[in-house]
Amino acid sequence: MSENPVTVKTIVDALRSAGVEPGDTLMVHSSLKSFGTVENGPETVIDAVLEAAGPQGHVVMPTLTASYAEKTGGPVGIPFNPATTPSRVGLITDRFWRRAGAVRSAHPTHSVTCIGPKAAAWMAGHDKMSTFGIEGPYAKYVKSEGCGPCKIVFLGVEMVCNTTLHAIEDWLAFPYMATSVALVENPDGSVRRQEVTMAPLGHRGFYKVTDRHHQLMETSGLVRHARAGSAEIRVLPALGCIGETLRLELERPGILLCERPDCEFCTEGRARIVSIQPEVRARAKQIRDRGLSA
Numbered sequence: 001m002s003e004n005p006v007t008v009k010t011i012v013d014a015l016r017s018a019g020v021e022p023g024d025t026l027m028v029h030s031s032l033k034s035f036g037t038v039e040n041g042p043e044t045v046i047d048a049v050l051e052a053a054g055p056q057g058h059v060v061m062p063t064l065t066a067s068y069a070e071k072t073g074g075p076v077g078i079p080f081n082p083a084t085t086p087s088r089v090g091l092i093t094d095r096f097w098r099r100a101g102a103v104r105s106a107h108p109t110h111s112v113t114c115i116g117p118k119a120a121a122w123m124a125g126h127d128k129m130s131t132f133g134i135e136g137p138y139a140k141y142v143k144s145e146g147c148g149p150c151k152i153v154f155l156g157v158e159m160v161c162n163t164t165l166h167a168i169e170d171w172l173a174f175p176y177m178a179t180s181v182a183l184v185e186n187p188d189g190s191v192r193r194q195e196v197t198m199a200p201l202g203h204r205g206f207y208k209v210t211d212r213h214h215q216l217m218e219t220s221g222l223v224r225h226a227r228a229g230s231a232e233i234r235v236l237p238a239l240g241c242i243g244e245t246l247r248l249e250l251e252r253p254g255i256l257l258c259e260r261p262d263c264e265f266c267t268e269g270r271a272r273i274v275s276i277q278p279e280v281r282a283r284a285k286q287i288r289d290r291g292l293s294a
């Protein structure tokens with residue numbers, strides 16, 4: 001355990017040693033408490049990732065509000081407004097979208113927020129498309145066209161909270177994706193109901209996934225490691241992660257599901273994926289053709 005408080009420099013140095021370069025596009029998943037004591041709390045972590053990406057780079061964070069939607073077990077009934085609704089995925093993300101220059105996409109459950117020269121272009125139109133739409137923010141940051149490569153950065157969290165995996169599942173048309181209804185605040189203050197595609201709600205759901213994919217990524221040789229304070233830092237190239245996941249999925253369908261025979265959700269999910277293999281293969285080819293995979 002480090003006794004000294006973690007500073008901006010501590011985190012930037014760690015990111016550099018894990019291969020982060022100025023100009024990169026960083027998709028950041030984080031846990032503030034994982035660091036131990038941080039000099040200025042969440043603001044220090046945000047300053048650090050922005051400094052590591054540099055003025056020509058981009059920082060993206062999930063600012064999800066999915067737990068406000070129906071069927072998620074969260075506090076249903078809070079309408080989404082990108083300018084006021086707190087992020088439900090950690091203090092760092094909730095401070096990030098409030099930063100000057102941050103652009104938050106307007107999707108009612110799966111908004112993402114970006115700071116960087118192309119933030120407005122990448123985040124646009126999310127309210128008018130399906131959650132992980134292949135023309136939308138989840139594809140734009142991954143592809144980071146004309147900019148530095150996208151690297152998924154895990155600050156003190158395991159690779160199970162890799163939101164990009166849900167985009168892959170959706171792009172592959174996996175039949176176990178869920179739908180829900182979210183409330184959205186209109187500009188005049190009235191509230192409408194909007195149906196949304198969600199991450200799976202069973203064993204494959206957020207933070208519930210087995211560590212199987214995490215282990216596969218660790219053994220792929222794609223992940224670089226560093227440490228800041230007591231936080232383990234992992235950096236995973238996004239295109240490489242998608243390429244390796246597609247390769248493994250086509251080899252062994254249901255690679256994101258667990259293998260416990262008593263797990264009903266995963267056993268059934270795998271059978272349903274196997275039953276649509278031609279479509280999965282066609283979708284995987286589309287993903288590669290669009291430059292969303294290495």
Ligand SMILES: [Zn+2]
Nearest residue numbers: 203258263266
């Ligand atoms: Zn399972």
